[in-house]
Amino acid sequence: MPDETASQPPADYADALNGFDHGWATAMGIHFVRASADEVVAELEIGPNHLQPYGIVHGGVYSGLIETLASVGAGVAALPRGQSVVGLENHTSFVRAARGGVVRATAVPLTRGRTTQVWEVAVRDAEGRILATGRVRLLCVAAGTDLAGVPAPGAPR
Numbered sequence: 001m002p003d004e005t006a007s008q009p010p011a012d013y014a015d016a017l018n019g020f021d022h023g024w025a026t027a028m029g030i031h032f033v034r035a036s037a038d039e040v041v042a043e044l045e046i047g048p049n050h051l052q053p054y055g056i057v058h059g060g061v062y063s064g065l066i067e068t069l070a071s072v073g074a075g076v077a078a079l080p081r082g083q084s085v086v087g088l089e090n091h092t093s094f095v096r097a098a099r100g101g102v103v104r105a106t107a108v109p110l111t112r113g114r115t116t117q118v119w120e121v122a123v124r125d126a127e128g129r130i131l132a133t134g135r136v137r138l139l140c141v142a143a144g145t146d147l148a149g150v151p152a153p154g155a156p157r
Contacts, residue, residue, distance in 0.1 A: 018031060029156030066121040086139050
């Protein structure tokens, strides 16, 4: 008899993420569509606060969006082990300029190790054209490990 649990979809944390203030991502207006250990998808409606002086989307918006999605996916993957994640490296390539509209970013894992993870992200416009791509390497840290002088979420110290 086949294992029925193998056919169940992975847990989706998108609604939970959209339901609370999580700093930069909330301030930027990021809306999560799907968020699991296998894929994270989010949308962002470009507004005046996302533009640089030439009227195109600021590169930092793409870099931040890419790191946010990679961090969410890596965090969901590390959660069952009682770990948190922090970014070690973010390489973002800007491919095409955009001035507005809704962008959609999709993150997928390249590797989900016990100590590090690497996620790849593509940001596309409404027509499906690539605007930016990125690869983020993240460190998995044990609960209670100091991060900038404060213990990471998880078990008490």
